[in-house]
Amino acid sequence: MAWLVLVVSGVLEAVWATALGRSEAFTRPAPSVVFGIALVLSMGGLAYAMRELPVGTSYAVWVGIGASLTVIYAMVTGTEPVSAAKVLLIAGLIGCVIGLKAVS
Known part of the structure; x- marks a missing residue:
């Protein structure tokens, strides 16, 4: 159960990171609220998993999950350019996350 919660928390990290960027220094209400909710849930899930x-x-x-998904989302939506090097490095990061699960 802890691993599942950790993965969901990593996904929520990508949500709050993206919302933070879109909040324009907390001047836009909707992304600011999404940021706050996702941040609390993400941190709470991380704390739970660490038990x-x-x-x-x-x-x-x-x-690793949060950073990978944040960059992937930015590339898919066109807010960040795609390059072979970025794709290769993200694949390596994902491989390392899977490796940490495998040796745990």
């Missing part, structure tokens, strides 16, 4: 999983592994997986 059963090692702190270092939990944090690395959480950040």
Whole structure:
């Protein structure tokens, strides 16, 4: 259960990071509210997962999922350019997250 919560929390990290960028320094209400809700849920899920999983592994997986999804979303929506190097590096990051799960 802790792994599932951790993965969902990582997805929510991507949500709040994206919403933060779209909030324009908290001047736009809708993205600001999405940011706040996603942030609280993401941190709460991370804290929950850390009750059963090692702190270092939990944090690395959480950040890896959030960072990967944030960049992938930005590339898919066209707000960030796509390059072969970025795709390769994101694939490596995802591979490392899977590796951390495999050795845990």
